[in-house]
Amino acid sequence: MFGLDYSWLADPAYQNWLVTGVINTLELAALSSSVAILIGMLGALGLSLRVFWLDALIEFFVEVFRNTPPLLQMLFAYFTLSTLGLKTTDPVTGLEVPLLSAFACACISLSLFGGALAIEAFRSGLETMPKAITEAGRSLGYSRWARFWRIEVPIASRVCLPSLTNILTNLFKTTSQASVITVPELMYYAGQIYNDTFRTLEVMILILIIYVVLVSILSYGMSRLEAYLTLPGYGKGQ
Amino acid sequence: MKRSEALIEIDNIHKSFGDFEVLKGISLSVNEGEAVCIIGPSGSGKSTVLRCINGLLPIDEGFIRVGNHRVHELRSEKEMRPLRHQVSMVFQQYNLFPHKTALENIMMAPIQVLGHERAEVEDRARKLLEKVRLGNKADSYPGMLSGGQQQRVAIARALAMQPEVILFDEVTAALDPETVKEVLLTIRELVDDGLTCILVTHEMKFAREVADRVCFTDRGLIVENAPPADLFDNPQDPRTREFLGQVL
Numbered sequence: 001m002f003g004l005d006y007s008w009l010a011d012p013a014y015q016n017w018l019v020t021g022v023i024n025t026l027e028l029a030a031l032s033s034s035v036a037i038l039i040g041m042l043g044a045l046g047l048s049l050r051v052f053w054l055d056a057l058i059e060f061f062v063e064v065f066r067n068t069p070p071l072l073q074m075l076f077a078y079f080t081l082s083t084l085g086l087k088t089t090d091p092v093t094g095l096e097v098p099l100l101s102a103f104a105c106a107c108i109s110l111s112l113f114g115g116a117l118a119i120e121a122f123r124s125g126l127e128t129m130p131k132a133i134t135e136a137g138r139s140l141g142y143s144r145w146a147r148f149w150r151i152e153v154p155i156a157s158r159v160c161l162p163s164l165t166n167i168l169t170n171l172f173k174t175t176s177q178a179s180v181i182t183v184p185e186l187m188y189y190a191g192q193i194y195n196d197t198f199r200t201l202e203v204m205i206l207i208l209i210i211y212v213v214l215v216s217i218l219s220y221g222m223s224r225l226e227a228y229l230t231l232p233g234y235g236k237g238q
Numbered sequence: 239m240k241r242s243e244a245l246i247e248i249d250n251i252h253k254s255f256g257d258f259e260v261l262k263g264i265s266l267s268v269n270e271g272e273a274v275c276i277i278g279p280s281g282s283g284k285s286t287v288l289r290c291i292n293g294l295l296p297i298d299e300g301f302i303r304v305g306n307h308r309v310h311e312l313r314s315e316k317e318m319r320p321l322r323h324q325v326s327m328v329f330q331q332y333n334l335f336p337h338k339t340a341l342e343n344i345m346m347a348p349i350q351v352l353g354h355e356r357a358e359v360e361d362r363a364r365k366l367l368e369k370v371r372l373g374n375k376a377d378s379y380p381g382m383l384s385g386g387q388q389q390r391v392a393i394a395r396a397l398a399m400q401p402e403v404i405l406f407d408e409v410t411a412a413l414d415p416e417t418v419k420e421v422l423l424t425i426r427e428l429v430d431d432g433l434t435c436i437l438v439t440h441e442m443k444f445a446r447e448v449a450d451r452v453c454f455t456d457r458g459l460i461v462e463n464a465p466p467a468d469l470f471d472n473p474q475d476p477r478t479r480e481f482l483g484q485v486l
Contacts, residue, residue, distance in 0.1 A: 136333035138294060140347035140399065141322030143315050150350060154337045231336050232379040 004205070008197045021189035022210065028103065028175045028185055029218075032110035033168050039111065040118025040164075044126050044156075045148050047119070058119065065116035070109070071177045077109040078102060078181040106178035114171040121163040125156030158229050165222040169215050176211075186210065245270040245434055246291065246403065251300030251310075253286055260286045261297070262458035268436060270402070273429040275445035275466075276438045278455035279481060284438040287455075288405045291436070292325040293318045305402065323352060326396035330408040332388040334380040340367065340391045341376040344398045352399070359398070366394035370424050386417025390424055397428075404428065406437040422448075442485055446470050454478045 008014055043061070046054050065073065081100050090097050100108070129152055137147040157164075179188035186207060194203040244267035253261040260283045268274050276284045289295040290302060293309050302309040307321045334343050344363040348354045367373050370390035380388050389409055396404050406425065410418045422444050429435055429448050439445055445452055446466045454462045454469065454477075462469060462478045470486075473479045 130331075130333075132329060132331050132333040133335065135294060136329065136335070138315070139292060139322065139327040140395075141315075141319045141351040142347070143319075146350060150346070151335055155335070158337070232382045 004202050005199060006202055006206075008193070008199060008202075009206075014193050014197075017189040017192060018186075018206075018210075020184065021186035022214070024103070024183065025175055025185040025187075025214070028106060028110065028178060028183065029172045031107050032114055032175070033171055035107075035111035036114025036118050036167070036171060037164070039115025040122045041153060043115065043119030044122035047123055048126055048148075048152075049144075061112075062116045062119055065112050066120070070113045070174050071180065073113055074106055074109040074177055074181055078105045081105055081108075102178070102181045102183045106175070106181060106183045110171060110174060110178070113174065114167060117167045117170075118164065121160045121167060122156060124163070125158075125160030126152060128159050129156060158226075158231065161222070161226050161229065165219060165226075168222065169219055172215055172218055173211070242267060244268060245272075245305060246436075247301070247303040248287075248291070249301040251287075251290060251297045251302060253283075253290060253295065253297050260458055261290070263300075264455075264458070264460055266453060266460060266463070268403075268434060270434055271432045272450045273435045273437065273448055275449040275452045276436065276455060277440070277442065277445060277452060277481075278461075282455040283458045284455055285407050288327065288407050288436065288438055291403075292327055292405060293321055294327075319351070323399060324401055325403045325405065326399045326401040327405045327407065328389070328392050328396050328409050330411050332380070332385070332392045332412075334388055334392055334395070336380050339377050339379055340372065340383065340394075343380070343391060344395045347395070348398050348400075363394070363398055366397050367391075369397075369427075370394045371420070384417060385413045386420050389413065389417075389421050393421075393424055393428075401433075403434045403436065406435060406439070408438050408440065410439070410441055440485070442470070442482075454481065456481070 043058050046058050081098070089095070133151060133155065134147065137151045142151065175185060176187035178185055179191060182188065190203050190207045194200040197203070246266075246268040248264060248266045250263045250265055251261055252259065252263060264283070264287055266274070266287075276287065278284055286295060290297050291304065291309065293312055297310055300310065304321060305324055307324070309321060312318050312321065334340075335346070338346060341360070341363055344366060345356075345359050348359045348362070349356055364373070364376065367376055370393055372387060372390055372394070375383060375387060375391070380391070383391065393404075393409075409425070410421055413421060418441070422441065425435070425437070426444075426448050437445070437449070449466050451463065452466045452469045453460050454473075454475070456477050462473060462475045464474075469478065470482065473482055
């Protein structure tokens, strides 16, 4: 059809690469998203404590990781973490190898990038918290920490869920940049396949479809979560 | 420790917000089982007094004792915890947690803060819902309840802490006239049960019927403090007379 040749898809080696690529992409996305959400919550909690030096530190972190290209961050992590002396000797080959694999570097850099964006999202959620809710929590004897986890996070995360969906879908797509530092995820194997087969257009169309499907599943899941968490009488639940 | 036998003792407290001095030396003592109403114009410091009693606001100067707790000496939330157990508060805007059902709102703090056993707390919470006549609303979220119903859940939530004192902060001010009645009825029953209550209110008729004593505050001071019959029928201070002339 349209002169497109997909006969290479019958080759088990390429099928295997695609499957491995998808699995690695999913792993990378799941790991870095989870850590990013955690960083976002802790960062927003830190900001809510209103401690001068902590505020400055978190603001600096957010500015650096939000205002630089994620690709640069990933290359930076990959090359600096290995040259900073984080090396180990491979017991089998006796060669000196970086302690952190390319996958680990990609995971760290994506987590920090997503985390910086998530801090802003959670912060905006916490800032909409009515003072009355905080006062009720205090008058019932909740400590700062307990109030944060048991009252503020459940309410704020509902408020910031739409922007969190944006951040997570973006983070998912950004995992493709890990191919540059040789993480064998979907984009990396796509390159391998078209270098082998010279079927660039066909491979790109297929990869595009795979990304559309994967990210659609993610955003569908998030919209279901949003519907599930909607509070009767508030927002969409009215 | 105690200067008098009163359950709550407030002596000459001062509190400023920036340059504005809200409380200019308030003194008040409340005995166990007493219901005291605080009335007065807006901005006279009524709600601020309540917030100082349970330590939500730190005072600048003065002495506050509730039971065995010297409130003005408590510094951290952790030190406040035994006080929170003894003193509950009900707010003008109900302040229920919107992500929890009525029953869960009542059960949360006794389990999570006081560490009471879940089964026992649930039993207590259901009885309290019955008491405020909302036994059929246990699984409703605050957003599904009317203002009056939410406020009665908030009262049940305050009672679930098994306090010795409840502070009511203009609890009917945000309600429709027809739901005011059901909330006042609930509070009246608590007063009749002998619970110590301090109520900031604009409901003069209610204050007159339910209170053992009424305090009139104006510009950061308690101007007059008397049994309701005396204060309403024979006010001594010209400012009290002027205020009552406007609202009655």
